[in-house]
Amino acid sequence: MxxxxxxxxxxxxxxxxxxxxxxxxxxxxxxxxxxxxxxxxxxxxxxxxxxxxxxxxxxxxxxxxxxxxxxxxxxxxxxxxxxxxAMSANGRFGGHMVSGHIDGTGTIVSMRKEDNAVWIKVSATEKILRYIVEKGSITIDGISLTVAKLDENSLSVSVIPHTGNETTLLSKRAGDIVNLENDIMGKYIERFLTSDGQNKKSKSNITMDLLTKNGF
Known part of the structure; x- marks a missing residue:
C-alpha cells in the first residue's frame, strides 16, 4: 500500500x-x-x-x-x-490510499500556468471517469492529487510548486500518456451495491435516493 x-x-x-x-x-x-x-x-x-x-x-x-x-x-x-x-506502519498518511494497481492510462490535453500553480487537464475513458468525483482523489503517475474539475471526457488537477519540483509531472507535455489509479473506495462501493457476494449482479435496497436523503 x-x-x-x-x-x-x-x-x-x-x-x-x-x-x-x-x-x-x-x-x-x-x-x-x-x-x-x-x-x-x-x-x-x-x-x-x-x-x-x-x-x-x-x-x-x-x-x-x-x-x-x-x-x-x-x-x-x-x-x-x-x-x-510501500508505506511503513509508523508513517504519516500524507496522500490517500493508493494500491499501485493501475486502472488505465490517460492523455494530457493541456497544461496551463496560473500564478504559482499549473493546471493539468487529462482525458480518460468513461470506465475510469465513472469513479472520479470533484474534490476527490486521483493518482497520476503515482502522485496523489485532488480532482479540481471534472467533465464527461476529462479531469483537471492543479499542481503546486512543491509537487512539480519533486515529481516528473511538469516535464510532461500535451499528448503524453500518464498512469491513472482511481480511489479504490468507489470501486468497493459499486461492488457492494451491485453484487450478491458471489460474483452475480443483484438489486440492492441501497439507492442513490436513499443515500442522498441520509446525507451521503
Whole structure:
C-alpha cells in the first residue's frame, strides 16, 4: 500500500524486453535507505517488486498485464520515473490510499500556468471517469492529487510548486500518456451495491435516493 507522496525521481538504466514482459533496472537514492529484496516500490504509480539491487539500482519484472494497463512499456533508458516505497506502519498518511494497481492510462490535453500553480487537464475513458468525483482523489503517475474539475471526457488537477519540483509531472507535455489509479473506495462501493457476494449482479435496497436523503 502506498500514499501517493513521491519520495524521489529515479532513472531507468536498463530495459530487457521479452516477448510479453520486461525487466527494468531503476536507479535511485533515498529509497535504498531500507530497501530489501521482495519489497514493493511504486514506479510511476505501478507497484513493482524489487527482485535484485546493488549500487543504488534495483531490478523489477513487469508482466504483460501491467504493460497493457500502464505506460511502463513506453519507457526508455534515461527516462525519469516517480518512486515511492510501500508505506511503513509508523508513517504519516500524507496522500490517500493508493494500491499501485493501475486502472488505465490517460492523455494530457493541456497544461496551463496560473500564478504559482499549473493546471493539468487529462482525458480518460468513461470506465475510469465513472469513479472520479470533484474534490476527490486521483493518482497520476503515482502522485496523489485532488480532482479540481471534472467533465464527461476529462479531469483537471492543479499542481503546486512543491509537487512539480519533486515529481516528473511538469516535464510532461500535451499528448503524453500518464498512469491513472482511481480511489479504490468507489470501486468497493459499486461492488457492494451491485453484487450478491458471489460474483452475480443483484438489486440492492441501497439507492442513490436513499443515500442522498441520509446525507451521503
Amino acid at each position: 502506498f500514499t501517493g507522496i513521491i519520495e524521489e525521481i529515479g532513472k531507468i538504466t536498463t530495459i530487457h524486453k521479452g516477448k510479453q514482459s520486461s525487466k527494468l533496472t531503476i536507479q535511485g537514492n533515498i529509497i535504498f535507505d531500507d530497501l530489501k529484496l521482495g519489497d514493493s516500490v511504486a514506479v510511476n504509480g505501478v507497484c513493482l517488486t524489487a527482485t535484485a539491487f546493488q549500487n543504488k539500482r534495483f531490478t523489477a519484472d513487469v508482466m504483460s498485464e501491467t504493460l497493457d494497463r500502464s505506460d511502463l512499456g513506453q519507457l526508455k533508458i534515461g527516462s525519469e520515473v516517480n518512486l515511492e516505497r
